[in-house]
Amino acid sequence: MLINKDMKMADVIHLDHHLLHVINRFNIQLGFEDKTVETVCKEYQVNTDFFLEIVNTYHDPSYFPLKNLQRFKPTLLVDYLQKTHHYYLGIKIPEIEQFINQLLLNNKIEPVHSKLLADFFQSYKTELTTHITKEEQRVYPYVKRLEGYLTQSIDKELITKEIKDYSIQEYEQEHDDVEAKLYDLKNIIIKYLPSPTDSSLFNKILHDLFELERDLNNHGRFENLILVPIVEKMEKDLLQKIKKS
Amino acid sequence: MRRLTILMIEQSFIIREGIKTLLSQMNQPFTMEEIDWVVADLPKLLRKTKPNLVFINPVSVVPNALLSRTNDHKILFIGMIHGETELNIISKFDICLDVYSDKQTLSKQIEELIEKNIGSSKEKQNSNLSERETNILKLVALGLTNNDIGEKLFISSQTVMTHRKNITRKLGIKTVSGLTVYAILHKIIKAEEL
Structure with a gap:
């Protein structure tokens, strides 16, 4: 419904x-x-x-109504995506981190195992943070600039150079890597870490990971299916506009 | 640690509880089927419960029952000896524990037994990786590239790729760091080797 x-x-x-x-x-x-x-x-x-x-x-x-979604202003979308980033790094990841810290303090769990999990989670966090920072610093400002160029008088050379230097396509690949790590993290807990007699902490972590994954998938779909095509279209429109002028 | 399925044939409630406490304190996860009557048909019981370990008080099974168990090598039989016992009964077990020995001795004996017998067969049972795949997994976890691995094992890097795809499919782990965690957990590599 x-x-x-x-x-x-x-x-x-x-x-x-x-x-x-x-x-x-x-x-x-x-x-x-x-x-x-x-x-x-x-x-x-x-x-x-x-x-x-x-x-x-x-x-x-x-x-997933592509047509409906693509008619919204790119800035609207970018603002929303930025908010989701904040949710990941500001709320969800710290929450999982807290559980993992509890795990490290729990003497019923083999320290070697909790350490392995904690380290793996840290490397996932680093990767996610790097990916998000890159989007925030490079991709989103680029999208906003392009949107601006479409409505104002433009500096031909500057724009041509900018579009050449940066193509939106390049970050699609990175999404896959971040996703794969999260997938592994889940499976390590579900399948391979020896479970303690009381697995409630593991359950909480898994719950959070599943929720995070669902959100990230949704986020990734927005970026790949909506943001990327919108930006590609803007790039094309701008280059055409330059040719004509 | 892997969860063990244990069959406990011992009439004494106190001794059964004692072994359970000991295992829990060793952090050894287990499920235990407890039998507090004299067992006549041991093979049938084994088929039904499929244990890794069987603790038996020799007086709780009819004497012949112990003879007919020899064909199953995967199950470890632990005799729990109360006082003097005939040698030919002791020889039927993989190991015998003296129920009067102190806690430390008992837990050490059990630990060694589990590690030696069940610990080593763990990889074979837990993952269905072939020996080749396990080797490749080890090298991947140690940080070698497909090319390095190919040279080392005298196969093409394309073949290494195929093995890696199979490993990922079998284990449900995609990234190198994930495979490394798996390899450490399954003692294919040691954390210090990294």
Whole structure:
């Protein structure tokens, strides 16, 4: 069942509580009373259509309306993606880290094993952070600049050089590597780490990893299927604009 | 540590509990089937419970039962001896524990037994990697490239790739650092070797 603008926001959460942190990314906070999605969005000055597309792709992985999504302004998308980055590095990763620290202190678990897991997680974190930093510092500003160029008078040489120097395609590959590490991390815990008599800590870590993975997959889809094509189109349009002028 | 399935044939409640406590304190995960009557058909019981380890008080099985167990090499038989026992009964077991020995001696004996017999067969049972694949996994974990490995083993790097794909498929681990963790956990390499 897809979420629409006339549903009560409270019912949306009852329907799929995994959406809570997605909704928070729009700076929307709890305490909805009986307000509809549309009313809440207006209150928080959020683009309702964009909000709906985002929560629906998240709620139903088979729902991915390319055409609808590609008509939104790139900056809108970039702002949202940046918020998800903040969620990963500012909330989710520290949360998992806390559990892993508890694991290191737990004397029922072989220290060698918790250390292996902690080290592996650290290397995953480093990779994810590097990847995110690169996007924040290079990709997103680039997207925003391109959007700017389309509406203002332009410096031909500067833009041609910029587009040549940087092509959006190059970062698609990196997503795969970050994903593979997360996959391994899960399997190491599920299949290979000898489980302690009480596995509740492991369960918590796994829960978080699965949630993070789901979010990252959604995030990656947005980048590869929407952001990349939008940027490619902008690059093409700009180069054409230059040719004509 | 791997979880052991244990069959415990011992009429004494106190001794059964004692062994359980000992194993727990050794951090050895296990599930235990407890038998508190005299066993007549040991092979049937073994088929039913499929244990790795069997603790037996010799007086809790009918004497012939112990004779018919020899064909199963995967199961370890531990005799729990109370006082004087005939040599031909002791010889039926892989190891005998004197129930009156102190805690340290007992846990050391059990630990050694598990490590020597079950620890070594662990890789074979846990992963279905072939010997070649295990070798390649080891070299990957040590940080060698496909080319290095190919040269070392006199095979093409293409063949190394194929092996690596199979390893990843079998283990469900894709990255080099993930394979390294697996290799350490399964004692294919030592952490100090890295």
